[in-house]
Ligand SMILES: NC(=O)c1ccc[n+]([C@@H]2O[C@H](COP(=O)([O-])OP(=O)(O)OC[C@H]3O[C@@H](n4cnc5c(N)ncnc54)[C@H](O)[C@@H]3O)[C@@H](O)[C@H]2O)c1
């Protein structure tokens with residue numbers, strides 16, 4: 001299956017399916033003869049798990065460069081190491097990069113590609129559920145000690161190859177992390193789709209076929225929004241649903257101690273409470289989603305380990321906060337997002353409510 005992404009200056013396809021690498025190599029074999037080097041960037045985990053499969057299916061000649069696992073690869077040091085590797089291998093403007101991994105490898109590789117020799121083409125081969133989101137849309141970045149994703153570029157891939165084969169080895173924590181973004185995509189686009197999640201009893205309850213349909217839908221939602229607004233001037237802010245509070249949780253708990261998606265799931269709850277207040281979302285919906293998240297094993301205890309003051313400091317530091325104003329993505333109704341300036345006082349009330357629910361459920 002192919003989902004086209006139509007951004008003004010770059011049109012590209014997201015290919016989805018099982019075992020799609022071989023077809024990609026055959027389709028491009030001739031065109032890639034003009035390419036002087038193909039470099040695949042992956043992390044050690046992914047490479048150890050999938051080296052055999054990759055070697056058997058990716059029939060083009062390539063060099064591999066491994067970076068530390070997950071978030072640890074989004075540093076200046078590994079950015080520098082990749083560039084050094086490319087120079088040592090005599091890469092040029094005619095070279096191309098492939099990101100084989102989760103969102104972290106994708107973000108790093110994309111940023112390297114955007115700057116090496118002022119920009120070379122890159123391809124995404126996402127291997128996590130979360131990366132159905134991060135591989136599409138062209139946000140690339142590394143972290144600065146003063147903040148996550150602070151150094152980066154908008155730089156679109158040439159193609160995204162989402163081969164579901166890789167998902168088989170994902171640990172449950174990573175399934176949970178990615179699923180939160182899928183649920184976010186459902187909440188901002190389609191109430192009937194959200195109902196499918198509300199029927200779930202546990203993560204183990206998810207059928208493979210069902211998951212693949214959800215990933216396809218999630219990519220369509222993401223693609224539609226970035227097509228309207230590549231650079232986050234308007235509609236793209238909808239994708240931040242759950243992220244204002246979620247990012248603050250992620251930063252307060254500490255990167256590595258909570259996954260991005262787990263923090264987003266927590267952030268969805270205050271965002272839904274505010275949507276009940278400012279939109280027409282039925283009262284009680286936030287609590288319903290809170291119940292679903294608990295059934296699926298999301299850990300809300302993290303909230304109790306952070307003070308609201310701590311969270312408020314992070315929310316004010318967020319890239320999306322302007323002049324101290326919190327711009328919250330909210331829902332008019334399920335499937336209909338909008339953006340509203342929200343006072344810290346109001347967020348505090350939602351935070352208090354959420355803490356009560358967590359305490360009651362202990
Ligand atoms: N660019 C964007 O638009 C965007 C959007 C959302 C998130 N992000 C970024 O994405 C990153 C998170 O991405 P992620 O959740 O994919 O995490 P990740 O890339 O950090 O991977 C998580 C862990 O899973 C392992 N892993 C990856 N694929 C695997 C597989 N198939 N089987 C077993 N283990 C596997 C990795 O080695 C790592 O240890 C963050 O850095 C976040 O900032 C970017």
Ligand SMILES: [Zn+2]
Pocket residue numbers: 181243260264
């Ligand atoms: Zn996110």
